[in-house]
Amino acid sequence: MANPYNLSILELKQKALEIRRDIITMLVPAKSGHTGGPLSFADVGTTLFFHELTFDPRHPKWEGRDMWFWSFGHVTPVHYSLLAEAGFFPKCDLLKFRQFDGHLQGHPSSLDTPGVEVSSGSLGQGLSIAVGAALGSRLDGHSRRIYALMSDGEQQEGAIWEAAMSAGHYKLDNLCGLIDYNQAQIDGRVEDIMGISPLADKYRAFRWHVIEVDGHNFEEILGALDEARHTKGKPTVILAHTIMGQGVSFMHDKYEWHGKPPTKEQAEKALAELGTTFDEWHNHLATSTEPAYPQKPAGVLA
Numbered sequence: 001m002a003n004p005y006n007l008s009i010l011e012l013k014q015k016a017l018e019i020r021r022d023i024i025t026m027l028v029p030a031k032s033g034h035t036g037g038p039l040s041f042a043d044v045g046t047t048l049f050f051h052e053l054t055f056d057p058r059h060p061k062w063e064g065r066d067m068w069f070w071s072f073g074h075v076t077p078v079h080y081s082l083l084a085e086a087g088f089f090p091k092c093d094l095l096k097f098r099q100f101d102g103h104l105q106g107h108p109s110s111l112d113t114p115g116v117e118v119s120s121g122s123l124g125q126g127l128s129i130a131v132g133a134a135l136g137s138r139l140d141g142h143s144r145r146i147y148a149l150m151s152d153g154e155q156q157e158g159a160i161w162e163a164a165m166s167a168g169h170y171k172l173d174n175l176c177g178l179i180d181y182n183q184a185q186i187d188g189r190v191e192d193i194m195g196i197s198p199l200a201d202k203y204r205a206f207r208w209h210v211i212e213v214d215g216h217n218f219e220e221i222l223g224a225l226d227e228a229r230h231t232k233g234k235p236t237v238i239l240a241h242t243i244m245g246q247g248v249s250f251m252h253d254k255y256e257w258h259g260k261p262p263t264k265e266q267a268e269k270a271l272a273e274l275g276t277t278f279d280e281w282h283n284h285l286a287t288s289t290e291p292a293y294p295q296k297p298a299g300v301l302a
C-alpha cells in the first residue's frame with residue numbers, strides 16, 4: 001500500500017501553493033463559497049493526498065483504497081482542488097464549482113463527484129461514519145486505514161463524542177482523526193462561541209492517542225501521520241493547529257472569511273501573493289481538460 005504520488009517536502013510545498021491558487025480562482029466564478037477554512041486546511045490536505053493516502057484516482061471505489069470521510073463538508077474548495085490535482089477528474093471542472101452545469105456542489109455529494117466517499121455538510125457526522133468503516137474494515141480483515149477529517153467548530157456537536165467514545169472503546173487503531181484547529185468558525189472565535197478546550201485532554205479521556213502539530217509544517221504533519229500509523233490499541237487524533245486564511249495576508253486569522261468568496265479584485269491581490277495572476281491560473285485550469293493521473297498508480301493498474 002502506498003500513496004501514488006509520494007511527494008517530497010519540497011514538492012508538497014509547491015503542490016499546496018497550487019492548491020491555494022485553485023481555491024482562490026475557482027471561488028471567483030462561483031460568486032459564493034468558503035475561503036478561510038479551505039486555505040487553513042490546504043497543507044494538511046496536501047500531505048494526506050500527496051503522501052499519505054492509498055488510492056487510485058482511475059478507480060475511486062478500488063477495494064484496496066484507504067477511506068477518508070470529509071466531515072466538515074463546507075470546505076469543498078480545498079476538497080475538490082485536492083481531488084482534481086490528484087486526478088479524480090479534470091482540473092477544468094473546478095471552474096464549474098457551484099454551477100448548474102458542473103458536478104461540484106457547494107457541499108460534497110458522493111453521488112455526483114468521484115473521490116467523495118460520503119456526502120456531508122451537516123457537521124458532526126463524519127466521525128460516526130468513520131467509526132463504522134473502521135469496525136467494518138477490521139471485521140473484514142482489511143488493512144486499509146480510515147481518516148476522519150474534522151474541524152474545530154464541529155467539535156461542538158454531541159454526535160462527535162458518542163463516536164469518539166465508541167472508537168476508544170473498540171480500540172480502533174485503524175482510525176485517524178484530523179482536526180483543522182484554526183480557532184475560528186462561522187461567526188467568531190471558537191472559544192467565544194462554545195469553548196472546546198482542553199480538546200487534547202478530552203480526546204485522551206475518551207481513550208485516544210493525541211498528537212498536536214503545527215498544521216502548516218510539513219515535517220510535523222508527516223511525522224504525526226507516521227506516528228498514527230504505528231500507534232496500536234487505540235485510535236489517534238491529530239490536532240493540526242492552523243490559521244484561517246493561511247497564505248493570503250488580508251485573510252490571515254480573520255473569521256470573516258469563513259463563508260465568503262473573494263471578489264475578482266480581491267482574488268487578484270491574493271493570487272499576486274501566491275505568485276500568479278487570475279488570468280494565468282484561470283487559463284491553466286481551463287486548459288487542464290484531462291485528469292492528471294499519477295505516474296505510478298497505487299491500485300489495480302500498478
Ligand SMILES: Cc1ncc(C[n+]2csc(CCOP(=O)(O)OP(=O)(O)O)c2C)c(N)n1
Binds near residue numbers: 038072152153182
Ligand atoms: C449541524 C450543523 N450545524 C450548523 C451548521 C452551520 N455551519 C456551517 S460551517 C459552521 C462553522 C463550523 O466551524 P468550522 O468548521 O471550524 O469553521 P471554519 O474553520 O471553516 O471557519 C457552521 C456552524 C452546519 N453546517 N451543520
